[in-house]
Amino acid sequence: MDIYKFIDPKKVDIKVDCIETDSLYIGEKVEGRKIKAFELVEIGSGKGIEIVGKLKDVLGINIKVSGVDDITASTLESLTPELMNRIRGLRYDFRKENVVITISDKIFDKLTLECIGEILYKAFNSLKIGDVKVILIADRDRFNKELKRAYEIHKTREEKSRISEEEVDEFYGCVSCQINLPNHVCVISPERPSPCGTIWGEAKAANELEIVNYYFEMKKGDKINGEYKSINKKVEEISEGKIKRIKLHSLLKNPPSTGLYSELIIFYIPEKDGFGIVDRGYKHKTPIGLSFDEIEKIVIGKQVEGFVGVSCAYLKSPKFLKDDGGWRKVVWASPKVYEYIKDFVDKGVLKRIQVGY
Missing domain, CATH: 3.40.970.20 (Carbon monoxide dehydrogenase alpha subunit. Chain D, domain 4)
Known part of the structure; x- marks a missing residue:
C-alpha cells in the first residue's frame, strides 16, 4: 500500500542526501539494533535541529512547532512514524512513550542523528505550519527526564479530551x-x-x-x-x-x-x-x-x-x-x-x- 494514500506528497518532503528514503520501505522487515524511543510534538519556539548525545540504545524525538494549537500538535505526532518508516533499513513501531525503533546493522553507522534530524525538520517545515525545532535526545539521563515529561503531556491531553x-x-x-x-x-x-x-x-x-x-x-x-x-x-x-x-x-x-x-x-x-x-x-x-x-x-x-x-x-x-x-x-x-x-x-x-x- 503506497504511503501517498495517507500523506499528501505535496505537503511532506523528506528527500535527503544522507540516506535512502521512499514510501516503498513502509512495512519492510528489519532486523538489527533495537532502540527504545518516544515521540512528542508540542507547541514551542525556536528553529533548527538540536542533537543531545550519541545514538546507542535510546532516542527521544521532541519536535516543537509554532502557529498551531495543542490538539493539532498532538495530531502531528502521528506523522512521525510515517516519516521514519520511509527510511530504508529502519522500522518504527508503536506510539508515544512506547516506541521501538529497529535499525539494520548495515545502516546503523551511516544513519546519524543529524540525518534523522534533517528528515524530520525538512518534513515538518514543508507543512508550512510555523517555526519548527527538532530535538533528538540520545543521552540516557536527558532521555529519561524527557520521557517522563512526554508521558505527563500525553496523559494531560487524554484527560482534556475526555467526553462520552x-x-x-x-x-x-x-x-x-x-x-x-x-x-x-x-x-x-x-x-x-x-x-x-x-x-x-x-x-x-x-x-x-x-x-x-x-x-x-x-x-x-x-x-x-x-x-x-x-x-x-x-x-x-x-x-x-x-x-x-x-x-x-x-x-x-x-x-x-x-x-x-x-x-x-x-x-x-x-x-x-x-x-x-x-x-x-x-x-x-x-x-x-x-x-x-x-x-x-x-x-x-x-x-x-x-x-x-x-x-x-x-x-x-x-x-x-x-x-x-x-x-x-x-x-x-x-x-x-x-x-x-x-x-x-x-x-x-x-x-x-x-x-x-
Whole structure:
C-alpha cells in the first residue's frame, strides 16, 4: 500500500542526501539494533535541529512547532512514524512513550542523528505550519527526564479530551495497520482509544487536517445491545465481510479486532471466569499458559472472542469492558499493569487481582 494514500506528497518532503528514503520501505522487515524511543510534538519556539548525545540504545524525538494549537500538535505526532518508516533499513513501531525503533546493522553507522534530524525538520517545515525545532535526545539521563515529561503531556491531553460516546455523532476509523493487515480497521470512540493509544480527539483533528489520511469519520447510527448499526456496516465493508459486528466494550462477544501495535492484551481465563491484562513488556507466561507475544500471534488482525488488544488509556474509560462486567471481572494483571491501575481502580477490586511475577 503506497504511503501517498495517507500523506499528501505535496505537503511532506523528506528527500535527503544522507540516506535512502521512499514510501516503498513502509512495512519492510528489519532486523538489527533495537532502540527504545518516544515521540512528542508540542507547541514551542525556536528553529533548527538540536542533537543531545550519541545514538546507542535510546532516542527521544521532541519536535516543537509554532502557529498551531495543542490538539493539532498532538495530531502531528502521528506523522512521525510515517516519516521514519520511509527510511530504508529502519522500522518504527508503536506510539508515544512506547516506541521501538529497529535499525539494520548495515545502516546503523551511516544513519546519524543529524540525518534523522534533517528528515524530520525538512518534513515538518514543508507543512508550512510555523517555526519548527527538532530535538533528538540520545543521552540516557536527558532521555529519561524527557520521557517522563512526554508521558505527563500525553496523559494531560487524554484527560482534556475526555467526553462520552453519547455526546458525539461520529467515531473515527483507522486503517494504518492495513500495510500489513489488509482487512483490519480500528474504531476509535471518545471512550475507547485505539490499541496503540490514539485518542478520539487526535483522530478527529487528523481527519480534519488531512495531513495523515488513514483516519476517517464513521457515523454511529442506532445503538442496539452495545453495537452501532452504521459502525458494523462500515467495519463489514472494510474487512470485506470477515468481521460483521463489533462491540467496542466487550472481549467475550464480537470484540474489536486487534491491530499491530496494541499496548496491552486482555484475555479470558475460563478457570476463573475472569479477565487478565498483560502488557507487551511482560515476557512470562500468563495464567492461560501463553505469553503476550504468543497471544498476539493468535489475535493480530483478527476478531477472536476472549481476546482483545487495548491501550493503557482505555483502562481509565468509564465504559471499560462495560458489556462484560468491567473491573469486577478482572482477576489477574502483569506487574506494570497493576502499577498503572492502582491509583484509579477501586481498592476492593485491586485486592482481588492477582499480580504476575
